[in-house]
Amino acid sequence: MRLSQMLFRTLREDPADAEVRSHALMARAGFLHKLAAGIYVYGPMLWRVLRRIEAIVREEHDRAGCQEMLMPALQPAELWRESGRYERYVTDGILFHFQDRKGTEMCLGPTHEEVVTDFVRQFVQSHKQLPVILYQIQTKFRDEIRPRFGLMRGREFIMKDAYSFDASEEGMRASYERMREVYRAIFRRCGLRFTAVEADSGAIGGSGSEEFMVDADTGEDAIAVCRETGYAANVEKAVSRIEPPPPPPEERPMHKEPTPGARSCEDLERLFPDLPRQRMVKTVLYRAVFPDREQVVAVLCRGDRELNEVKLLNHLGALHLELADEKTVRAATGAEPGFAGPIGLDGEVLLLADRSVEGVQGFLCGGNETDTHYLDVWFGRDLEMPPVHDFGLVQEGDPSEDGRGRITITRGIEVGHIFQLGTKYSEAMQAIFADENQKNRPIWMGCYGIGVSRVAAAAIEQNHDEAGMIWPLPIAPWDVLVVQMKAGQEAQDRLAAQIVEGLEAAGVEVLWDDRPKVSPGIKFKDADLIGIPLRIVVGREAEAGRVEWKPRDGALGGAPGSLAAGEAVQRVIELVRAARSGQPAGEPAAAG
Numbered sequence: 001m002r003l004s005q006m007l008f009r010t011l012r013e014d015p016a017d018a019e020v021r022s023h024a025l026m027a028r029a030g031f032l033h034k035l036a037a038g039i040y041v042y043g044p045m046l047w048r049v050l051r052r053i054e055a056i057v058r059e060e061h062d063r064a065g066c067q068e069m070l071m072p073a074l075q076p077a078e079l080w081r082e083s084g085r086y087e088r089y090v091t092d093g094i095l096f097h098f099q100d101r102k103g104t105e106m107c108l109g110p111t112h113e114e115v116v117t118d119f120v121r122q123f124v125q126s127h128k129q130l131p132v133i134l135y136q137i138q139t140k141f142r143d144e145i146r147p148r149f150g151l152m153r154g155r156e157f158i159m160k161d162a163y164s165f166d167a168s169e170e171g172m173r174a175s176y177e178r179m180r181e182v183y184r185a186i187f188r189r190c191g192l193r194f195t196a197v198e199a200d201s202g203a204i205g206g207s208g209s210e211e212f213m214v215d216a217d218t219g220e221d222a223i224a225v226c227r228e229t230g231y232a233a234n235v236e237k238a239v240s241r242i243e244p245p246p247p248p249p250e251e252r253p254m255h256k257e258p259t260p261g262a263r264s265c266e267d268l269e270r271l272f273p274d275l276p277r278q279r280m281v282k283t284v285l286y287r288a289v290f291p292d293r294e295q296v297v298a299v300l301c302r303g304d305r306e307l308n309e310v311k312l313l314n315h316l317g318a319l320h321l322e323l324a325d326e327k328t329v330r331a332a333t334g335a336e337p338g339f340a341g342p343i344g345l346d347g348e349v350l351l352l353a354d355r356s357v358e359g360v361q362g363f364l365c366g367g368n369e370t371d372t373h374y375l376d377v378w379f380g381r382d383l384e385m386p387p388v389h390d391f392g393l394v395q396e397g398d399p400s401e402d403g404r405g406r407i408t409i410t411r412g413i414e415v416g417h418i419f420q421l422g423t424k425y426s427e428a429m430q431a432i433f434a435d436e437n438q439k440n441r442p443i444w445m446g447c448y449g450i451g452v453s454r455v456a457a458a459a460i461e462q463n464h465d466e467a468g469m470i471w472p473l474p475i476a477p478w479d480v481l482v483v484q485m486k487a488g489q490e491a492q493d494r495l496a497a498q499i500v501e502g503l504e505a506a507g508v509e510v511l512w513d514d515r516p517k518v519s520p521g522i523k524f525k526d527a528d529l530i531g532i533p534l535r536i537v538v539g540r541e542a543e544a545g546r547v548e549w550k551p552r553d554g555a556l557g558g559a560p561g562s563l564a565a566g567e568a569v570q571r572v573i574e575l576v577r578a579a580r581s582g583q584p585a586g587e588p589a590a591a592g
């Protein structure tokens, strides 16, 4: 492809609304164009990247015996009522839903468990038709609260979703294992460094799930890792041990103290310098939404720990959970926010405790009166211990659950998520098969998602520098960029054409910067920005049949320098072959 014939333009400045590097760099290089919040036009260069990611995804699924199909994005809401998910998705606000001209409620698919289960229940009658794994690559719609970060969190985005159907629980596990290997192979072949982590199953549900995280400091997800034991889990799901509280002090009667303006543990530490945080008990108020009611929930937590809202939501089985607003706090405590406590709360409030408060005695807590706290409070004496569960957020430095190591927190970008669904959907939607004894049983399901468009953004979050993007070779828009310093100069024209021809004949995809009247300086700047990993510069030495080898990233292409044209072509062919075979030459092996 000749660059002179492409719709191509670069911007020197980051767009004002770009919050992450991948978004800024892709927008500057014309890879994408924002149409509205979370909705993007994928330009020709980005589309090539996405097609390459899709090709790897397809090859690995097909190799594992999965069958590709395509389901509609437009779906009747009725199906979502049948599975029981309609309310949670509507309450969450994630579902785009509306009425058609006849008044039938419709929605745009945020995921396809319902549609695929409906398809399979029409099709499958007997155990002889199982197992089967179906997949599609298709556009998904989610009305995200914060559609930021470009392709990372779109409201319209491309997902590969696969669904497995088995006759037994062991069968489901075997399909899940198979897909796990498919996922590892895909992300390895994309040239990404990644970590597979235990995950919360969220609104999709089911019995167990893992996420695939691209390692990147800019990732939205926090991951708890224990290097000693190999444990890795999304912080939403992670467990750890917590250091026990200090031994109880001498027993003294509970008393109220004025604490003007002291709303946080830091404020209280200043007021009571001798009181360690482990002897402060925070009371955090939430509003939980259920199908038929709302509930204010107060959760106790030790002063040096934080709560994990995902664990709390799962325990409550609520549709939605959020911090209580000021009005709710006032009604529940009779005080300004910052002074909530377990003693004397409104009777309607559900009181729970995180396990971090176990063993804490002689503590400080809110007084349910503005500018007031209780001191020397004892569980069992001044109040009953509320029901205790693990609602805690793991923290850097915590001992691991088995005590054999310590937790560190790293960051990542979730590019894939695999779930064991069990019979959640098949029971709700009556997807039934007859077993060997002609007995009717619900099908065992799994589901498996990859954010194809998010993979492109994650690749850039992981691989970029000040000057621009650095694409991993397997998913780069082209394998190699041939920069011709002076278009129209005869020797350069001839040599560049010969190189491009040689490469293309070997199946290498080449972008040829043959733009006339563009200075070499601008060409190099643009080359850095669009980040094609291998580069050959045809310039001063063209007469002698020599080129400059100038890889975007030395880790892949080796040191720059002058080469005979034929040698440069040979090098590119070898590197591209290695990348396509799944063993990128010269790249560190992917983790995970």
Ligand code: ATP
Pocket: 111, 142, 144, 151, 152, 153, 154, 155, 157, 158, 159, 202, 204, 414, 415, 416, 417, 449, 450, 451, 452, 453, 454
């Ligand atoms: P997140 O926690 O990031 O909101 P999710 O857990 O809701 O994602 P899944 O339902 O597991 O996402 O979807 C499967 C995959 O689709 C995710 O692993 C992610 O790669 C991708 N994905 C999800 N939401 C978006 C989005 N808004 N934009 C782009 N990709 C997305």
Ligand code: MG
Pocket: 211, 414, 416, 417
């Ligand atoms: Mg997920």
